Amino acid sequence: MKRFYSLSLVISLVVLMTGCENNNNTRSNDQNTQTKISKKTKKNNDTIDLKQRTGIPFQISQATQDTVPLLGIMSNLEKNLAVVQAGIWRGDYQIIGEAANAIVNHGYIPNREIQKIQAILGKKGLENFVAADKNLHKTAKELAQAANDKKMDKIVNRTTEMIQRCFSCHAKYRVPLRDNPKWLER
Numbered sequence: 001m002k003r004f005y006s007l008s009l010v011i012s013l014v015v016l017m018t019g020c021e022n023n024n025n026t027r028s029n030d031q032n033t034q035t036k037i038s039k040k041t042k043k044n045n046d047t048i049d050l051k052q053r054t055g056i057p058f059q060i061s062q063a064t065q066d067t068v069p070l071l072g073i074m075s076n077l078e079k080n081l082a083v084v085q086a087g088i089w090r091g092d093y094q095i096i097g098e099a100a101n102a103i104v105n106h107g108y109i110p111n112r113e114i115q116k117i118q119a120i121l122g123k124k125g126l127e128n129f130v131a132a133d134k135n136l137h138k139t140a141k142e143l144a145q146a147a148n149d150k151k152m153d154k155i156v157n158r159t160t161e162m163i164q165r166c167f168s169c170h171a172k173y174r175v176p177l178r179d180n181p182k183w184l185e186r
Contacts, residue, residue, distance in 0.1 A: 068107030070117075070177075077103060077136075077166070084143070084159055088152070096155055097147035103140040103162075120180045121173065132169045136162065 068076070080099045087096035109117075118126040139162050146154035177183050 066107050067110040070109050070113050073106050073109065076106060081159075081162065081166075084155075087147075088155060088159065091152070093147045093150050093155075097144050100140050100144035100147060104137050104144065116182055116185070117177065119182055120177055125173075129169075129173060132165065132173075135165060139165065 080102045083099035084096050084103075087093070087099065114126070117129055121129060139158055143155060143158035143162065146158055
């Protein structure tokens with residue numbers, strides 16, 4: 001099972017890299033006609049080009065200390081994990097660290113949704129759900145530290161671990177929550 005998770009990370013990163021390589025072939029080879037641009041502008045253009053090449057907007061979903069519906073939190077986590085992966089391919093430790101910190105500081109689930117989770121999963125299920133979230137925070141903090149230390153091997157290991165844990169949590173909780181009529185109640 002562990003191979004599956006590692007393979008899924010490798011496949012997603014290869015797909016991302018392939019999109020980057022294919023677009024490079026269509027660019028003009030005449031580098032002399034291009035004007036020099038500042039490092040900041042180049043970084044912004046890289047992000048824009050990456051979106052154009054892959055169709056994925058690689059922008060950090062800013063962390064918030066507000067309550068956010070669970071689906072919104074999950075969507076932001078997905079976006080920020082995609083930014084981490086893009087940062088790995090580009091060797092951009094700063095963007096990896098920023099995205100990891102945004103994961104650490106994701107919004108809080110509203111009380112009404114916490115109550116629904118407990119009603120559907122039970123008290124022990126809610127405790128396990130919360131424990132999974134705490135582990136995500138721990139791993140994301142380690143990822144941010146690895147980015148700060150510029151330790152790519154640790155970054156890849158923590159990213160793989162996060163993907164594995166996300167997959168495990170989704171396999172365990174997504175269907176019971178999503179398919180339960182209580183979840184749709186307001």
